[in-house]
Amino acid sequence: MMFRLDGRRALVTGAGRGIGLAIGRAMADAGAEVTFCARSRDEVEAAAQGIGHALVADVTDVAGFAALMNDRPAFDIFVNNAGTNRPKPLSEVTEDDYDAVMGLNTRAAIFAAQAVTRRMVAEGVRGSVINMSSQMGHVGAANRTLYCASKWALEGFTKALAVELGPHGIRVNTICPTFIETPMTRPFFEDEAFRASVLSKIKLGRLGQVDEVAGAAVFLASDAAGLMTGSALMLDGGWTAD
Numbered sequence: 001m002m003f004r005l006d007g008r009r010a011l012v013t014g015a016g017r018g019i020g021l022a023i024g025r026a027m028a029d030a031g032a033e034v035t036f037c038a039r040s041r042d043e044v045e046a047a048a049q050g051i052g053h054a055l056v057a058d059v060t061d062v063a064g065f066a067a068l069m070n071d072r073p074a075f076d077i078f079v080n081n082a083g084t085n086r087p088k089p090l091s092e093v094t095e096d097d098y099d100a101v102m103g104l105n106t107r108a109a110i111f112a113a114q115a116v117t118r119r120m121v122a123e124g125v126r127g128s129v130i131n132m133s134s135q136m137g138h139v140g141a142a143n144r145t146l147y148c149a150s151k152w153a154l155e156g157f158t159k160a161l162a163v164e165l166g167p168h169g170i171r172v173n174t175i176c177p178t179f180i181e182t183p184m185t186r187p188f189f190e191d192e193a194f195r196a197s198v199l200s201k202i203k204l205g206r207l208g209q210v211d212e213v214a215g216a217a218v219f220l221a222s223d224a225a226g227l228m229t230g231s232a233l234m235l236d237g238g239w240t241a242d
Contacts, residue, residue: 008033010034013057013080017043018184019210021036027077034053036048036054065108065115080109083150087147090145113157126169128220129170158172172230173220173228177212177235202237
């Protein structure tokens with residue numbers, strides 16, 4: 001029963017597909033009332049159909065997202081999952097690349113957390129914030145300077161917010177997956193050299209699956225993780241073990 005989420009309201013961003021969709025479904029299976037949030041109306045309405053609620057929103061619109069949160073009761077669980085990547089050598093990175101990656105992975109994530117936790121504190125909700133980080137928030141990798149920068153920043157933000165919100169009973173943690181098979185990542189693995197390079201670093205010798213990330217999210221949202229805050233839950237298959 002410690003892993004059940006009955007009676008709790010959860011908000012998952014980037015929930016139209018991939019990891020976010022899997023997390024939303026898993027939390028609904030665990031008993032939560034889930035709001036699936038994404039920019040694409042078709043995707044998010046399909047994701048939520050028969051499971052939960054659909055919220056069409058762009059988290060990069062800081063004021064707009066905050067207004068949506070102000071119009072709703074506080075959530076008990078927030079999965080700050082929306083993110084992106086534009087892998088390329090630093091010599092080829094453009095200002096547009098910087099704005100896209102840092103704007104969504106860091107700026108939008110920080111202000112989305114602000115909007116959600118402001119309501120939690122105001123209503124006295126003792127809940128859980130889960131920021132979707134990455135193993136790349138703990139190591140470096142070629143062609144991922146922007147992505148690593150964004151996720152290292154998110155790790156620091158998470159620890160600081162955990163300190164700040166601990167007295168309010170709000171836990172803040174990250175999930176740090178290795179490469180997960182999703183519609184967004186699948187094309188990269190068609191390159192056999194890249195696939196072999198990735199698998200050589202994952203000690204378990206395989207890519208991760210979205211359900212494995214979803215299970216970790218349910219754990220962090222549940223009473224089973226009641227003493228866990230300011231921590232990074234590594235789902236990296238051993239990538240960072242050496």
